[in-house]
Amino acid sequence: MESAPVKASCPDCRLSELCLPYGLHRDEVKQLAGIVKNQQLLQTDGVLYAQGGKSLHLYAVKSGSFRSFILNADGLEQTIGFYLPGEIMGLDALQHGRFSSSCVALETSSVCELPLSRLNSLCSEIPGLQMQMMRILGKEIASDHDKILLLGHRTARERIATFLLMLSRRFSALGFSNTVFNLSMRRQDIANFLGLTIETVSRQLAELSRQGIITVKQRVIHINDLAMLTLIVEPCANQQQATA
Amino acid sequence: MESAPVKASCPDCRLSELCLPYGLHRDEVKQLAGIVKNQQLLQTDGVLYAQGGKSLHLYAVKSGSFRSFILNADGLEQTIGFYLPGEIMGLDALQHGRFSSSCVALETSSVCELPLSRLNSLCSEIPGLQMQMMRILGKEIASDHDKILLLGHRTARERIATFLLMLSRRFSALGFSNTVFNLSMRRQDIANFLGLTIETVSRQLAELSRQGIITVKQRVIHINDLAMLTLIVEPCANQQQATA
DNA sequence: CGTGACTTTGATCAACTTCAAGCTACGTGG
DNA sequence: CCACGTAGCTTGAAGTTGATCAAAGTCACG
Known part of the structure; x- marks a missing residue:
């Protein structure tokens, strides 16, 4: 190898x-x-x-x-x-x-x-x-x-979104795509990291997928709408953008 | 002053x-x-x-x-x-x-x-x-x-117990009592720190007080049963102690 | 093709939050 | 010295979110 x-x-x-x-x-x-x-x-x-x-x-x-x-x-x-x-x-x-x-x-x-x-x-x-x-x-x-x-103060949905964005940024800094990447960790690891259960992680990923914001194929994540994902993490940025 | x-x-x-x-x-x-x-x-x-x-x-x-x-x-x-x-x-x-x-x-x-x-x-x-x-x-x-x-993985009760023990240890290291101390922070600050609401903090303190583990008088905390407080934080230490 | 690890989905349940009201301590001014 | 106002704290009832329990689905690999 x-x-x-x-x-x-x-x-x-x-x-x-x-x-x-x-x-x-x-x-x-x-x-x-x-x-x-x-x-x-x-x-x-x-x-x-x-x-x-x-x-x-x-x-x-x-x-x-x-x-x-x-x-x-x-x-x-x-x-x-x-x-x-x-x-x-x-x-x-x-x-x-x-x-x-x-x-x-x-x-x-x-x-x-x-x-x-x-x-x-x-x-x-x-x-x-x-x-x-x-x-x-x-x-x-x-x-x-x-x-x-x-x-401390995030919903399951916000945690998942934050997690994906965090990876996106780090992959980007490494010169990889910031919208398509492969998760090397299991759902169990993600859940544990985020203080959630695997079921909740699975459901939230499914929900984001249903809304077209991401596409999930096993461990491959495709971020379709980076801006939307950011909005989930920063709810009030929503308002700011509306006025801008 | x-x-x-x-x-x-x-x-x-x-x-x-x-x-x-x-x-x-x-x-x-x-x-x-x-x-x-x-x-x-x-x-x-x-x-x-x-x-x-x-x-x-x-x-x-x-x-x-x-x-x-x-x-x-x-x-x-x-x-x-x-x-x-x-x-x-x-x-x-x-x-x-x-x-x-x-x-x-x-x-x-x-x-x-x-x-x-x-x-x-x-x-x-x-x-x-x-x-x-x-x-x-x-x-x-x-x-x-x-x-x-x-x-990540603690109930409200465990968080409060951990918080009190954490302060107890630090006051102790400073040469102060590890069982009686004055909280310099408001309930709001504690709640925010622990990822809870002030109501939950208040209720959990009341519960611990009702069980005789601590005595709360405004911001003055008196730990009556340090061992019991430790057991709340380390549930499985319970079993270990039982066998010891 | 079968086994086992991992993941998804559904139904129920508990914990904590939210909303609302009342209480306590403390400081200020009458 | 006491009435009043306010900030902080407590308590209760209702509402949500995410956990738990249970089962089925998917994939990798021998």
């Missing part, structure tokens, strides 16, 4: 502008590439790291996608987020050196390993890298806040 | 072990204190920073408490979190240099201002400070994940 892991090479990686090297000079990127360990390849459901485990690395998604989740006291999962190429995983372990969540591959995927100790040293040497680390951490925090917003 | 802002002095601050100076050597703490700007004093509802505003500082709570929230597209608030003394605010602006949330004082409160530029430089010089920054950011992320967990 894929050859043995190759030595990572940030300067040649097409994701470098979305990933850790963003904003660094050419020679600094090379320095960074020097500490990146060989890529690790995972099959579907392969565990990248497990809650409670010791953290020695951060991980950058090289290809494929991942799902992170927390096991609560009852042993039930709460999906915390999905990771696409260029995104950094394992940040929640920076607090105590142990992962407070688990992370599994949703499909055949690969990651670049970033040893924390060497990354920390390099941050001291390269101010731009430290800046970028801060940006990435700030982004993770801001994105978690969006999730809190999503789960 | 309080005298004019005084020059911050981390080495003498009783919060230093909970705040940014944690883990630093004596002389490093002094260096840090050197960049901390004068404290800023805010009255109830005073705005520390506003969503969209440019970020030049991080803020550490010196006294009092704060509430951060996001205004969504409809103009409705979602409370993201509450901050107690020693906690760092303004981290979500690290992404783009602009605040993605607003922050207001819940009571007469004071903060220490940490200029980002000087903090960054100092991080390069003091590895321990950079470590602590990472820890603080990791903690923020982990705590946001707990909030996602809370909002």
Whole structure:
């Protein structure tokens, strides 16, 4: 399916502008590439790291996608987020050196390993890298806040719409289509992420489909009316548009 | 009520072990204190920073408490979190240099201002400070994940119990009682934070009170049965305890 | 072609919201 | 010192949304 892991090479990686090297000079990127360990390849459901485990690395998604989740006291999962190429995983372990969540591959995927100790040293040497680390951490925090917003005060319909738009934007940033994409996660994962049941997710997707806003064919989503989907997420923008 | 802002002095601050100076050597703490700007004093509802505003500082709570929230597209608030003394605010602006949330004082409160530029430089010089920054950011992320967990799959009763326990632990860490404390936030803020309505919050508090688990007198909460409150949050711990 | 995982659809039910009214504490001015 | 007004909180009754329970449908893969 894929050859043995190759030595990572940030300067040649097409994701470098979305990933850790963003904003660094050419020679600094090379320095960074020097500490990146060989890529690790995972099959579907392969565990990248497990809650409670010791953290020695951060991980950058090289290809494929991942799902992170927390096991609560009852042993039930709460999906915390999905990771696409260029995104950094394992940040929640920076607090105590142990992962407070688990992370599994949703499909055949690969990651670049970033040893924390060497990354920390390099941050001291390269101010731009430290800046970028801060940006990435700030982004993770801001994105978690969006999730809190999503789960706090949104209807099932709004949650689904937000979820689809969120993916649309991220695929778009990766250079893929923002209207046609393939969900790598199961309905169960979506439901769990959105704080809903699979039945509700299924019904809401069916409803959006019935209204012609999207077309659903298994895991393939086709967004027919991006504007309408946006209106669902921002009801009051409706009025604003009416006056504009 | 309080005298004019005084020059911050981390080495003498009783919060230093909970705040940014944690883990630093004596002389490093002094260096840090050197960049901390004068404290800023805010009255109830005073705005520390506003969503969209440019970020030049991080803020550490010196006294009092704060509430951060996001205004969504409809103009409705979602409370993201509450901050107690020693906690760092303004981290979500690290992404783009602009605040993605607003922050207001819940009571007469004071903060220490940490200029980002000087903090960054100092991080390069003091590895321990950079470590602590990472820890603080990791903690923020982990705590946001707990909030996602809370909002995703919890009943109203479990949310209230979790909220009370969360405050109990934080007050305890500050050296205050973990069973008797004063809520600085209104019911509206609690409801909004937990993704509920004020009526539901009121009813759940009344129910817990009726069962003798807590006593509510306006904003004063008395936890009578901490173990029972914990059981509400971790239903299956019930069974585990039964076998132990 | 059959098995199992995943998904969809339908009917019923419970939890939480909404709407409405009354209560409590607190501050202000007469 | 007390009447009044207001903001915040509580309580009750009715209404919705999404969960739960149950069954059938679809797809992938051996």
